[in-house]
Structures are given as structure tokens and as C-alpha cells.
Amino acid sequence: MTFLPVSTASLRRRYRRKMIAYGLLGAFFVYVSTTARDVASSSLLVAALFFWRGAVAFRRKRLLGQYPAYLRALQQAGGPDSARVAALLSRPEREVRRRLKDMKKMGVLPDVTAWPQEEAPAPKAPPPPPPAPARRIAVKCPDCGAPDSVLEGSHVPCRYCGSMLTQQFTRGQHPADPA
Numbered sequence: 001m002t003f004l005p006v007s008t009a010s011l012r013r014r015y016r017r018k019m020i021a022y023g024l025l026g027a028f029f030v031y032v033s034t035t036a037r038d039v040a041s042s043s044l045l046v047a048a049l050f051f052w053r054g055a056v057a058f059r060r061k062r063l064l065g066q067y068p069a070y071l072r073a074l075q076q077a078g079g080p081d082s083a084r085v086a087a088l089l090s091r092p093e094r095e096v097r098r099r100l101k102d103m104k105k106m107g108v109l110p111d112v113t114a115w116p117q118e119e120a121p122a123p124k125a126p127p128p129p130p131p132a133p134a135r136r137i138a139v140k141c142p143d144c145g146a147p148d149s150v151l152e153g154s155h156v157p158c159r160y161c162g163s164m165l166t167q168q169f170t171r172g173q174h175p176a177d178p179a
Contacts, residue, residue, distance in 0.1 A: 011106065
């Protein structure tokens with residue numbers, strides 16, 4: 001499987017701008033919380049949210065810096081096998097798997113579609129074969145002698161006298177049957 005390199009320069013610029021913008025907004029809300037006493041707690045909360053978004057942008061920008069090494073490792077491994085990629089990068093497999101997923105989410109690894117270790121569906125057991133259809137067996141009532149039929153392995157009352165008919169009363173095999 002070949003992975004075509006994607007230009008990450010525009011993405012790096014975008015995340016750098018986001019990181020700066022969120023940092024400035026967070027700093028503004030910290031300033032507001034120190035100057036205005038009545039909105040201090042809510043503005044600190046908003047500042048924390050902006051700083052968090054800035055940290056996410058920083059992490060993604062840093063991840064884009066590692067993209068060429070991951071791309072080389074993916075090409076050497078021959079596919080998205082996170083265990084082999086982790087061995088080539090000398091990193092823990094869990095970290096490599098998370099970073100590959102993040103790169104896929106960011107759109108720099110569009111060819112990665114399957115993660116064999118995680119997303120392969122468990123093999124399903126084949127469905128049991130359908131039960132064989134029950135055969136109808138012609139029987140003769142032992143009390144009144146009327147002909148009838150029953151499903152194999154079941155019993156039904158005789159239509160005429162009401163006695164129970166089973167498979168053992170098959171015509172010609174009942175002991176009370178003459179010949």
C-alpha cells in the first residue's frame with residue numbers, strides 16, 4: 001500500500017493562527033476576570049476554554065511536524081499496521097495508534113481506512129441450518145379406524161372420535177390393523 005505525501009504547510013499555518021488566536025482570547029478573558037470583580041468566575045471559565053482550544057491547536061501543529069516520519073514508517077511497514085509502525089518509530093503502539101487516528105482525522109492520511117487490530121469485525125458463527133420441514137405421516141385411528149395424517153413427532157386428536165393420534169399409528173403398522 002502506498003501513501004502519497006500531503007502538503008502540510010497550509011495546515012501548520014492554520015493551526016499556528018488558531019493557537020495564537022485562542023491564546024490571545026484566553027489572555028483577554030483572564031485580564032477581564034482580574035479587572036471586573038462581578039464576572040470573575042465566568043470569565044476565568046471562558047479563558048480556560050480558549051486556552052484548552054489553543055493547546056489542541058498546538059498539539060495538532062506539533063503532530064504535523066511528525067507527519068514525515070510517520071509517513072516513511074507507514075510506507076516501510078506496507079500498510080496501517082500500528083505494531084510494525086511502532087517498532088519502526090521506537091514508540092509505544094498505543095501512542096502510534098492514537099497519532100495515526102489523529103492524522104487521519106486531520107485529513108493528512110486519507111488512504112488509511114482500516115486498522116486491522118481494532119476495527120476488524122469478529123468472525124460471526126454461521127447461522128444454524130434451518131430445521132428440516134416436518135413430514136406428514138398418514139395414520140389410521142386405532143379406535144374408529146378413520147384415516148388421518150399427523151406431523152412427524154407430534155400428536156393430534158382424531159377428527160371423528162377425539163382419541164389421540166401419533167406417529168405410531170401409521171397405516172399398516174398398527175398391531176390392531178388386519179394385514
